[in-house]
Amino acid sequence: MKRRELFSGFDTVAPGACLDTSDGNRCLANLIPNALFRTHENEEVRFYDDVLKGKTVMVMMMYTTCETACPAATQRMVEIHRRYLADRMGKDLFLCNITLKPHEDDPAALAAYAKEHGALLPGWTFLTGDRYDVDTLRYTFFSHDHIGIDLDESAHAGMIKIINEPLGRWLHADAFVSTRTLLEHIEWAKPLGSYEEELQKNIRLQQQIDADVEKHGYRRTV
Amino acid sequence: MPILWLGAAPFGAAPAQHHEHHDHAGAAVDLPDECAAAAHGRDASPNVRHFMILAARRGVFYDGGGPSAVVLIAVDETAGETLTGAVGLYADEAGGFRFGAVPRAVYDPLVGAPEDGDSVMLRLELSPAQYDDVLGVLSTWERRAREGALLYRGDLLMNQILMLKQATEAAARCGREIDLYALDWGIEDRISEDNPRSLVPFLFFAELKARNERLHVLDERMPRAALSLLVSSSGGQ
Numbered sequence: 091m092k093r094r095e096l097f098s099g100f101d102t103v104a105p106g107a108c109l110d111t112s113d114g115n116r117c118l119a120n121l122i123p124n125a126l127f128r129t130h131e132n133e134e135v136r137f138y139d140d141v142l143k144g145k146t147v148m149v150m151m152m153y154t155t156c157e158t159a160c161p162a163a164t165q166r167m168v169e170i171h172r173r174y175l176a177d178r179m180g181k182d183l184f185l186c187n188i189t190l191k192p193h194e195d196d197p198a199a200l201a202a203y204a205k206e207h208g209a210l211l212p213g214w215t216f217l218t219g220d221r222y223d224v225d226t227l228r229y230t231f232f233s234h235d236h237i238g239i240d241l242d243e244s245a246h247a248g249m250i251k252i253i254n255e256p257l258g259r260w261l262h263a264d265a266f267v268s269t270r271t272l273l274e275h276i277e278w279a280k281p282l283g284s285y286e287e288e289l290q291k292n293i294r295l296q297q298q299i300d301a302d303v304e305k306h307g308y309r310r311t312v
Numbered sequence: 313m314p315i316l317w318l319g320a321a322p323f324g325a326a327p328a329q330h331h332e333h334h335d336h337a338g339a340a341v342d343l344p345d346e347c348a349a350a351a352h353g354r355d356a357s358p359n360v361r362h363f364m365i366l367a368a369r370r371g372v373f374y375d376g377g378g379p380s381a382v383v384l385i386a387v388d389e390t391a392g393e394t395l396t397g398a399v400g401l402y403a404d405e406a407g408g409f410r411f412g413a414v415p416r417a418v419y420d421p422l423v424g425a426p427e428d429g430d431s432v433m434l435r436l437e438l439s440p441a442q443y444d445d446v447l448g449v450l451s452t453w454e455r456r457a458r459e460g461a462l463l464y465r466g467d468l469l470m471n472q473i474l475m476l477k478q479a480t481e482a483a484a485r486c487g488r489e490i491d492l493y494a495l496d497w498g499i500e501d502r503i504s505e506d507n508p509r510s511l512v513p514f515l516f517f518a519e520l521k522a523r524n525e526r527l528h529v530l531d532e533r534m535p536r537a538a539l540s541l542l543v544s545s546s547g548g549q
Binding site: 230 | 399447474
């Protein structure tokens with residue numbers, strides 16, 4: 091009896107854990123696939139090279155037929171974009187929405203969704219791609235380390251990963267927290283200022299805290 | 313003589329997901345409507361029989377766990393060809409954990425070893441549609457392992473548990489008979505709740521074996537050629 095093998099690739103790669111954090115962006119490049127995606131404007135982009143590299147990007151997931159968290163999160167980000175980040179978006183800050191249902195959401199569907207929610211704004215891109223790559227990114231950015239929850243795609247809508255690629259820094263945020271908290275999370279992705287700048291920032295923060303205690307009896311400033 | 317449709321699927325490549333159901337000896341499975349509706353034709357030889365083997369051991373690794381794998385076998389005795397493959401978690405020669413396509417030298421003894429309290433093996437005969445669904449799952453995981461794109465970074469056991477869940481669910485999707493256990497980390501999932509993660513693959517297979525004992529393909533119902541491969545590889549047991 092002749093015997094053949096279904097799988098020939100025994101040279102499996104070690105898991106992409108990045109233990110050496112001394113070179114931040116090399117670490118990110120190791121973790122984040124440079125997969126091919128298509129934008130809502132029907133342009134092909136490589137996720138790492140074209141979407142992330144050299145930028146600070148807020149990554150979110152959604153799907154166009156979602157009726158609860160996705161449109162609410164989109165509306166929230168439209169508000170944040172217009173009121174607080176208009177001067178930065180498309181320059182040093184970007185927003186990227188990846189569909190959770192690439193088999194349903196083609197570029198035209200994403201463009202229609204963006205238009206419907208007023209999200210055709212500078213620096214904001216919607217992406218669709220191969221299910222394999224979408225799943226890889228979904229787990230890389232938003233895994234709960236829970237078999238059951240992670241299989242529920244809708245559980246990942248509304249979460250934000252803020253990635254500063256040049257610094258190799260990424261932070262987790264949520265679209266539904268207070269505006270101030272969300273803006274602070276976005277701020278944290280920025281590189282540290284000089285010693286003097288950071289000192290002045292801390293002095294201002296302490297003054298706010300003192301004013302809080304004076305007025306309310308406890309600290310309200312985060 | 314090679315089987316045409318087997319050769320048409322490149323090794324390691326994801327196959328078509330659904331195929332027309334062909335009843336053949338020992339695999340008289342009625343497909344649910346959604347499976348039949350999604351099926352499309354192919355040149356499946358009625359002489360080809362398909363099997364999925366779930367095999368695991370415990371007490372092998374330092375954490376109390378052991379190797380576990382989903383093995384697929386397609387046998388065409390008329391053409392004289394057997395196609396086999398496995399994806400799972402095992403220890404390499406240096407003792408390091410590996411996840412992905414399991415070398416034959418590892419999975420042959422795993423499926424051929426006599427069962428005892430520390431090893432479990434469930435052999436299920438699948439329809440072509442079931443086989444293709446499971447192969448689709450295994451191919452995707454094999455690709456993820458090969459490309460370093462595992463879903464859980466730095467935790468091979470989590471990937472293994474998810475793969476086992478998806479493979480067994482794929483097998484059950486187009487075959488009503490398989491009695492699944494809901495491995496979902498919910499409060500009803502006592503296997504995950506009450507045991508260390510390293511034992512979950514073994515206990516999951518043991519539970520499936522208990523639930524599906526009537527479907528377990530005994531040696532005398534296995535194609536002689538496939539059986540001889542499995543038995544000879546484990547030292548003639």
